[in-house]
Amino acid sequence: MKVGILGSGDVGKTLGKGFVSHGHSVKLGSRTPDSEKLKVWRKEAQGETSTGTFSEAASYGDILVFAPLGSAVDDVIGLAGAKNFAGKIVIDTTNALDFSKGMPPGLFTGLADSLGEKIQRKLPQAKVVKCFNTVPNSRMISPGDKTAEMLICGNDAEAKHKVAQILKEFGWAGAIDIGGITEAKWLEALVPLWVRAAVSLNSWNAMFKVIH
Numbered sequence: 001m002k003v004g005i006l007g008s009g010d011v012g013k014t015l016g017k018g019f020v021s022h023g024h025s026v027k028l029g030s031r032t033p034d035s036e037k038l039k040v041w042r043k044e045a046q047g048e049t050s051t052g053t054f055s056e057a058a059s060y061g062d063i064l065v066f067a068p069l070g071s072a073v074d075d076v077i078g079l080a081g082a083k084n085f086a087g088k089i090v091i092d093t094t095n096a097l098d099f100s101k102g103m104p105p106g107l108f109t110g111l112a113d114s115l116g117e118k119i120q121r122k123l124p125q126a127k128v129v130k131c132f133n134t135v136p137n138s139r140m141i142s143p144g145d146k147t148a149e150m151l152i153c154g155n156d157a158e159a160k161h162k163v164a165q166i167l168k169e170f171g172w173a174g175a176i177d178i179g180g181i182t183e184a185k186w187l188e189a190l191v192p193l194w195v196r197a198a199v200s201l202n203s204w205n206a207m208f209k210v211i212h
C-alpha cells in the first residue's frame with residue numbers, strides 16, 4: 001500500500017516506521033518536510049520512505065494516517081486539502097487533550113463532541129476510523145501483549161475491516177469495534193483517564209486492555 005502520514009510527531013514517525021517495516025511505502029507529511037528530525041527518521045525507517053508537505057502526503061496515500069496535534073486538526077486539513085482525503089480510509093489517532101489548566105488534562109471538545117466526529121464532518125467523503133488514540137506510541141507496533149485488542153470506531157464497515165487487518169499485521173490480536181464515529185467521544189474520553197493512570201504508575205508505556 002501507499003500510505004500517507006499526516007504528522008511528524010512520535011505517532012506519525014512510529015506508525016510510518018511500522019508501515020514501512022511491513023513492506024508498505026510511506027510519505028510522511030509536515031510543515032517542514034526537510035527537517036533534520038525527518039532525515040533521521042528516514043534513515044532509521046529504511047525501506048520506501050519519503051517526506052513532503054501535508055498536501056503531498058495526503059495526495060500520495062491510498063490510505064491515510066491522520067496524526068497532528070489535536071488543536072491543529074483544522075489547520076492540517078486546510079493545508080492537506082479536503083479533496084485529497086475523498087474516498088480514502090483515514091486512520092485518526094488524534095486526541096483533544098486540554099492542558100490549559102495544567103496537569104492532568106481535560107478535553108477541549110467536552111463530552112458532547114470529539115475530534116473523530118469533527119474530522120468526519122469536515123471530510124464527509126473520507127472513511128474515518130478512530131484507532132490508536134487510546135494507546136501510547138510505544139505500543140502501537142508490537143504492543144507487547146499478543147492478546148491485546150485495539151478499540152476502534154467509524155461509520156464504514158469495510159474500512160474498519162481493513163484497519164483490523166492492519167492491526168493484526170502490527171501484532172495486535174485484532175480490533176474491538178465499538179460502533180460508528182459518534183462513539184469517538186468515548187475513545188477520546190478514555191485518554192484523560194489514561195494520563196491519570198500513567199502518572200500514578202509513573203509509566204508512559206502503560207496501556208488499557210479489555211479482558212473478556
Ligand SMILES: NC(=O)c1ccc[n+]([C@@H]2O[C@H](COP(=O)([O-])OP(=O)(O)OC[C@H]3O[C@@H](n4cnc5c(N)ncnc54)[C@H](OP(=O)(O)O)[C@@H]3O)[C@@H](O)[C@H]2O)c1
Pocket residue numbers: 006007008009010011012029030031032067068069070072075076093094095096097132133134135136137138
Ligand atoms: N504521543 C502519543 O503516544 C500519542 C498516543 C495516542 C494518540 N496521540 C495523539 O496523536 C496525535 C499526534 O501525537 P504526536 O505526539 O505524534 O504529535 P503532536 O506533537 O501532538 O503533533 C505533532 C504534529 O502536529 C503538527 N502541528 C502542530 N501544530 C500545528 C499547527 N499549528 N499547524 C499545523 N500542524 C501543526 C506538527 O506539524 P509539523 O510536522 O509541521 O511540525 C506535527 O506534524 C495527537 O493528536 C495526540 O494527542 C498521541
